[in-house]
Amino acid sequence: MSKLTIADVSKIFSTTVAVDTFSLDVADGELVCLLGPSGSGKSTLLRMIGGFETPSSGSIRIDDEEVIHLPPEKRPTGMVFQSHALWTHMNVFQNLAFGLKLRRRPKAEIKERVEAVLDLVGLKGYGSRMTTQLSGGQQQRVALARSLVLEPKILLLDEPFASLDQHLRERLREEVRDIQQRLKITTLFVTHGQDEALALADRIVVMRDGRVEQVARPDMVYREPATPFVAGFIGTMNLIDGTVANGTFSRASFSVPLPVADGPATLAIRPEALSLTAGGQGIIHRVTDYGTHGLVDIDLPDGTRIKSMISDAKAFAAGQSVDLKPTAISAYRDNAVIYRTR
Amino acid sequence: MAIALAPKRRTDWIGLVFALALTIVILVPMLVVITWSFANVWRFPSVLPQQFGLKFWQMTLARSDVWSALSLSLTLSAVVTAISAAICLPAAYAFARMTFPGRDVLFFSFLAGQAFPKFGLLVAIAAIFLQLNLIATFWGVVLIQLVGTLLFMIWIPVAAFQSVDRRMEEAARDAGAGPLRVFWSITLPQAAPTIFSAVLLSFVGTFYETEGAWLIGAPQIRTMPVLMISFINNQPVIQYGAVLSVLLWIPSLIALVFTRRVVNSGSFARGFGG
């Protein structure tokens, strides 16, 4: 149906560079998650696409048509806000019918479309409720329906479920995914929850300081993070700075073979890819037993803390001296991958 | 552990004390005045009037200057409130939502106008009005009253507009509404309960305003309060004042009825996103 092209978009607020030469192509029907820490420019980017901020430079095209000069009401985008932003002086039906009335649709059609979309978000029969008489999850569903009923070419969601509890968030996330699949609507979803991004997205864009750090499929972002930042941001990761000399990486008493040129390097090891044997590289600080597995914190002599996941928490105890045996590693230098096991 | 906590109705002492205090301060004097207005004869030291009757009501209502003053005051209040709303509401919106050079200075100048003794300001304005032939004219009084309403017709609506959630306005833009439509359909209804109270204040305030109306309007333009003062000055009969006082409460009563309707309609709660 519709594709979105963002090319070299920047946004500078007086002194802050909120978005820095950002480029991204979103294919028709694709769901892309923007993931990044607070202040990384996710909302600013989304608001530029929706028309609420004007880019300092760059171009935004929907189906190859430049939209940068269009005000929000002229753009084929639909935005769902974190604070749902429902109009509290109208009931649910009026909230959903507002945009259709502006488009001068006939009464019968409005009624039909509103009811259909209420059905879609699982709120059949809620039309006459005031928005303040709904639960947080229901309000967020109405907000989603309000955008969907206008059949936007691009759906923009800015942390729509951030204010809801974990359980409800997971349920709504699945519903959004279902609806998005059914309607095949091109969607940009902002979140700073990595599990949300991993569960939802066709592709994940990891952002940092307004720039793209990595764009990839969820499993790739997890397995092959392009930079130490992505490695540290998605899931738990041991990031160890050290030096390589003669094909060996070392940090304090810890060392591991690393076939790269001499120089500084950052080693990334997932806790589940680090096993322990009796030895003398580090001392166990704590063992946490999760039943299905154990998580061990190991301190190197210089104070570096390293995490290891072991299958049997009873096998080790605090105070024990151990050696670290990585089974899969990645190494980075100058913010780029220089080595990866496999 | 499933002990149902019976909702014990505790006596709301603070509320009762408040209600009692309000009754003493407001209702008792009002009752005294109302009693006076229906007293044909009431001499010291009797607790109740010796003779009740409508004598003074008839005498007061028979006077044409009372009727013309009442209708003049109502017209004046309505006109001033309407003009004030037409000028101040868009200005308040601009103050609340836009930034322009001199914004803060201008905003506080409305407060400064109220910070100085009003009478001095009025005399200065009267001098200017004299030059413009506005003294003792309806529109002269309208102008002077307008100045008096500026403060709360700007400040209260500014607060009201500022408290409207920006995301709501953006959501309306997103749904396809232009800026004007957003103002009419979202911002104004959201701010309405608060703005309504400002309009009410403006109406009642104009109705009761005396100094400006007297200084600019006299002798041709006589509003209710101005008339009442001349009554009290010329005829030291308490009943005249009492009857006029009761008449003066008319706009307050109208205002109260309106307020109740707004409150009851629930739009207060909705407007405040409750």
Ligand SMILES: Nc1ncnc2c1ncn2[C@@H]1O[C@H](COP(=O)(O)OP(=O)(O)OP(=O)(O)O)[C@@H](O)[C@H]1O
């Ligand atoms: N209107 C504005 N004026 C000035 N600076 C702004 C404005 N909006 C955003 N910024 C700045 O731009 C940067 C990016 O902000 P943005 O809201 O896009 O971050 P975000 O990734 O959405 O963060 P969060 O996860 O906390 O929502 C921040 O440093 C922020 O302070």
Ligand SMILES: [Mg+2]
């Ligand atoms: Mg944000």
